[in-house]
Amino acid sequence: MKWKEEYEKWLANDALETSLKEKLHAEKDEKVLEDSFYTNMAFGTAGMRGVLGAGTNRMNIYTIRKASEGLARYVAENGEEAKKRGVVIAYDCRHMSTEFAYESARVLGYHGIKSYVFETLRPTPELSFAVRYLNTFSGIVITASHNPAEYNGYKVYGEDGGQMPPHGADAVTRYIDEIADIFAVKVAEKDALLANGLLEVISEKVDTPYLEKVKTVIVNNELVEKQGKDLKIVFTPLHGTGGMLGLKALQSVGFTNVIQVEEQFQPDPNFTTVKSPNPENREAFEVAIDYGEKYDADLLVGTDPDADRLGVVIRNKSGKYDVLSGNQIGALILHYLLKQKQAQNELPKNAAVLKSIVTSDLGTLIAKHFDVEMIDVLTGFKFIAEQIHSFETTGSHTFEFGYEESNGFMVKPFTRDKDAIQALLAICEVTLDSKQAGKTLAEDLEEIYEQFGYFKEDLVSLTMSGKDGSEQIENIMKTFRAELPDSMGGEKIVKVEDYQLSERRFLADGKTEPIEMSKSNVIKCFLDDGSWFCLRPSGTEPKIKFYFSIKGNTEAAGSEKLARVRDGLMKIVEK
Template sequence: MNWREEYQKWSNNKVLDDSLKNQLNNIASDEKELEDSFYRNMEFGTAGMRGVLGAGTNRMNIYTIRKASYGLAQFVAENGEEAKKRGIVIAYDPRHMSREFAFESAAVLGHHGVKSYVFDALRPTPELSFAVRFLNAFGGIVITASHNPPEYNGYKIYGEDGGQMPPNGASAVIDYINAVDDIFSVEVANQDELIKNGLLEVISEKVDRPYLEKLKEVIVNNELVEQHGQDLKIVFTPLHGTGGILGVPALQSVGFTNIVKVEEQFVNDPDFGTVKSPNPENKEAFLLAIEYGKKFDGDILVGTDPDADRLGVAVRNKDGEYEILSGNQIGAIILHYLLKQKKAQNELPANAAVLKSIVTSNLGTEIAKHFGVEMIEVLTGFKFIAEQIKHFEETGTHTFEFGYEESNGYMVKPFTRDKDAIQAVLAISEVALVRKTEGRTLLEDLEKIYAEFGYYKEDLVSLTLSGKDGSERIKEITSGFREQLPTSMGGFRIERAEDYLRSETTWIKTGKTEVIHLPTADVIKCYLEDGSWFCLRPSGTEPKIKFYFSILGENEEESMQKLEKIKADLMQYIEA
């Protein structure tokens, strides 16, 4: 069936949801918009699906949500009656249609005899991860599009360990989803009947309290935080999302009581009205927090994205201006503090390990090496970090100490199995407090780390290429680069290229190859002779291709100059 036929099928459907019917009428004369809405089915990847809200098979709406939930219901049923009884936990963020999608999912699951636990209101994604483990559920769903613009929403599935569902389970769910021929045929149960029959349970404090209790374990120096926590002034913004619900109580519970809330951004707003994008990686998202910081003399500004799995941080520099730390810098600061403290207290086991993604800075690797800790790299996506933790527990080969990604995702303690901005808020606040008692800032702390372990400079360039044409262009870029690998970049020789789609490392000079023992992914990473690298990776959740850079120099100035040269050269190479 081509996209026009699919569009007619939706347009002629007499029971089509009224709001979707109106949306179809509004775009009826826009050929390109219609094609993009119907040219394919909403892609359900290994982490779930994410896309623009609206009518069509390639949009987020109650029908694509029902279809995805049907696939999950079949997978649960395949695992037997016990799995159905254990059920699925469902959480959601403040986006348009999030609550509706959560209860639609429960209605589909319930129709197939699968119990669901749905939070009564917005909750952070990491709390969902915790809830799956705490309630001994078979899995979980989070309705969120993380830090994407307001026109997006998404659907992520979790396994019984609380991590995003690993590839094997996700593939089985995808097969069930793809087997649905008629998207309008998926049946739903009545919500009141499900509650009456015990197949739908609405939850709140039942999970909130134990999660908050576990968060206290993140703090290393409890005595210091209890006695002096009020000396650190924290400006907090949840960027209109879920972070404020438990972030502030978590800070207060351990002793950080001097909190200034960015009031306008504590309002749950699906349009994120005070920011262009609710992404705490970007300075623009911190503009209001910076105003508060200057007004109230904040020591540290912290911001969580709408589903509170990512953390952004800003601190004052020598000029008195607030500077945004990168995800790599936050990770390095927390990692260095944790390992140094544990080493000093003789609490660092011989088999200690840290986990990071392949696009995260090597600065963390050098820090881990210094403390005798193994750094293990995984593919991008926190599910791969969760998978490794599960492997550690099953085999006893390593003890987990910290996991992080350059995209501002951190996990200190594995009672969650996804990146957890609430944990990270506690961890970075503790480091900031310790440094304040020493008369230093986090930026001065970072400078000491660079001086000891090397001046690493990172950057990320994203090309947004939307729609069908954009998707094809992204494939052209990666396949073209793969077939014609450069031998140098920015005047520096490339030593080797890692191709994660072909699972192969190639040494450029000799042509020698070596197998990469990781799952396949459309990623190409090129190393220079000094260990600096750059990487190409299409996003799995957005219409983007991302170019990552991690450059090492003798000092900050050299690193920056080298970074600019390599970045400019790569972008010219891609354009050509």
């Protein structure tokens, strides 16, 4: 694409939305303009995400209409029944989210496709539930998850409630690519769609059954009903969608001693009190930690803006508050669930847990201890959803828990995406059980490490924006494949998994075996004690991520080894 020609085309369009035209006239930085127009907004298997603004590589009503046109053609391809079942649409608190939701419905409505749109912002997991509950053919959620305020996104879901599987996403992408003129996409009028029933606004119709299902996450109902009020919880939705349903869910099962972080409870598209609304980071919890200190809270919990990720803060041995990693939260919930179900004789023989390939193997050892199978999948909850569907189809396994290191958790499969509302109840129950035993979560975690080994994880994420950044990320992966090291930080590499080549290679003898997964641009290197590091470009952001999972006999040994391996890899990347 010749970006200047596309830029001039937008500038010359008299019908261009006023605010976008004003931004184009005001922007003088040629690099910014080039990045806005040098390519089309990429539509991947989970949809698209990007910076708001004018241009083919920005989130605006025209790129939204184009994506929705592609989805509409895919729905129509599947016949009149698919059109009648329709598409349910949810949206978060971000700039333009409401507008994008209704623009999507207008495009679908033009094709005679029914749309359900939530009356106000709702969590992403409720959208996943709504697809299944309303039996729609597809779903859309307008969100950029935990990205900064200048971002928004568009995620598409399949009829099972999971993010659209590859065959569907490929078809939508093909239809999108066929659209030559981004301004030629037709839309129907909102009022006409409401009048003829092709657009229905929904709220309690889905809220009530979703919250009823969330209650079933609790394993020890008697404990929570009787003692839940004794757990002092500080809760922040970080200005996003999790507040209303999260609070209702907690109170409905017995966690009534909930202190709201008032400054962050109301939706705010600018996320005024935080630099980034990412509950993986301590900075996002600074206000909540002040509340924790003031009220001497047992537990601090926070949901990201679309409430699919949960952050957790607990007191350490010194009495200070520490932010847990997604791996630690997952290990605590998993250990508790399996222990309780085993004690209640409710753990089936074919029980299985699912995690991503970049998630710590601590969970694998916990599952093995309870004689439960751990199955690894590619990064992205759609792959966990696919496995659950396979379990239900074949009867091969019973799903018990699914999680990713990036703070995404699913306890019950009534949703098919990570669900912070479910995880909110689960971690509160774990904490309450610990408190009733006279312990803290920090002590529980220490006991897990003592039993299964001290796992130290880290993530280094490098942002490389624009055309130059994309080329840089591609070059890092290409160079690493071509010049694969045989050691890292003084530790021998014994095995390499290349998911793009679908190949596992053993360095000692050069033998290879196939990896039975979809292809993905990921390289994972294993050390001789099972520790590993991994290189993975993000599928939704201009980033390349480097994951580390290092095991030590002690916490100090694990930390020291982690530092050596991480520094060794980053020196290679810097070159």
